[in-house]
Amino acid sequence: MSPFEHGEVFVLDDGGEVDLDLGNYERFLDVTLTRDNNITTGKIYQSVIEKERKGDYLGKTVQVVPHVTDEIKQWIQSVSSVPVDGQTRPADVCVIELGGTVGDIESMPFIEALRQLSFSLGKDNFCLIHVSLVPVLGVVGEQKTKPTQHSVRELRALGLTPDLLACRSAQPLIGSVKEKLSQFCHVPVENILNIHDVPNLWHVPLILRNQKVHEAIIKQLNLGRSAGPPELRDWTQMAESYDDLKNSVKIALVGKYTNLTDSYLSVVKALLHASVACSLKPSIQWIAASDLEDATATSAPDAHAKAWETLKGSSCILIPGGFGDRGISGMILAAKYARENKVPYLGICLGMQISVIEMSRNVLGLKDADSEEFNSETPSRVVMYMPEVNPSFVAMLENAGLHFVGCDESGKRMEVVELQDHPFYIGVQFHPEFKSRPRRPSPPFTGLILAAAEYMGTPANNSNGHMEVIDPFLVFC
DSSP states (O other): OOHHHHOOEEEOTTSOEEEHHHHHHHHHHTOOOOGGGOOOHHHHHHHHHHHHHHTTTTTOOOOIIIIIHHHHHHHHHHHHTSOOSSOSSOOSOOOOOOOSOTTOGGGHHHHHHHHHHHHHHOGGGOOOEEEEEOOBOGGGOOBOOHHHHHHHHHHHHTTOOOSEEEEEESSOOOHHHHHHHHHHHTOOGGGEEEEEOOSSGGGHHHHHHHTTHHHHHHHHHTOTTTOOOOOOHHHHHHHHHHHTOOOEEEEEEEESOTTSGGGGHHHHHHHHHHHHHTTOEEEEEEEEGGGGSHHHHHHOHHHHHHHHHHHHTOSEEEEOOOOSSTTHHHHHHHHHHHHHTTOOEEEETHHHHHHHHHHHHHTSOOTTOEETTTOTTOSOEEEOSSSSBOGGGHHHHHHTTEEEEEEOTTSOSEEEEEETTSSSEEEESSOGGGGOBTTBOOHHHHHHHHHHHHHHTOOOOOOOTTSOOOOTTGGGO
């Protein structure tokens, strides 16, 4: 999946590389998912082909219906019985998200599989929520229901009738719009939900609770005896406390894919969690790494000047992961600026490797120091494919002040670097952003924000009773 097209590739605990939506589920629900929780067309077809090769279909003609649809249903039913919240018993409800748009050719086998599944499970065991957009056209200001009407008609033609409508809109839906949707989409007015724009994303569960979505789902699935009211007191306090924050922190994010911010979604969320834990609002300054390079000063002087102005005006610098050599020179310049000017710095994966290359070039004097990924011919390969940081250069770098304070069990793969005599200059080979949660911010990110607050002279409160804030250095000891 290209970051330019799909945004971030989220990595699960078991190493599964999946769509960023699964990261949203892990953060919002505080669950731990596996690669099996991500169903793709490729996985389904691969499984069907493997079964055919083994003779599981006894020589029958393999078709989309029933073989592909049966495989989808079996996968869903298998995964639905595996708990993801740390409990030992199966979950009461399995949430299935079918991505894409109704009518897309890619999703047709999945829609047919869900149609069959709804029939076999029965109405009391299946609740379909259709998500649709209610746009406002131009200066007229009228909320238009036609897109939703047409998508519901298309869905019903495929054999699925929504039990609830979740309507996205900029402003709350007016009453007549709900009534119109109810009439033309055959959905009760009380089952038409409105997810309108809110001050921050954490308000979404609250507006759904206020519209009694839980009662509609409980009624549809006949769970009245086992389900209680939603407990959202802490969540409410968290959402409202963010709205009350006054001070902000400028964070320079120097990356390759800054034109599509979803490419760094988990990093953005981790910065949000850490900033709120420190009673600050994050103000992310997006900087394309290539704009910092010397060559850009000639080819695009305005972009070059703006990038450096933004970098120098930020209270901390973060370089996230990435692949390829584009923008590497700009990242090295950003790391050098952070090191020399005592600006708090956090490098993740590639960002850690950048700190090693920068120190090697500008402190050790190894002008040809590079990563094997970018230049396999250089004699000063300070970064290798495995074990990442070249062990031959570790002692030299530590003597220069860049200490490797964390490594794997073998002691050969360097995982964490820290620069001595610097307020906060940390590089990590792993990806802490994937473990950050709204009330449990990732320690390296929390350390970065606390250091940034001190750098800009703004007091940061890291003793919020509803946030678990950990000393970032404890995880490295």
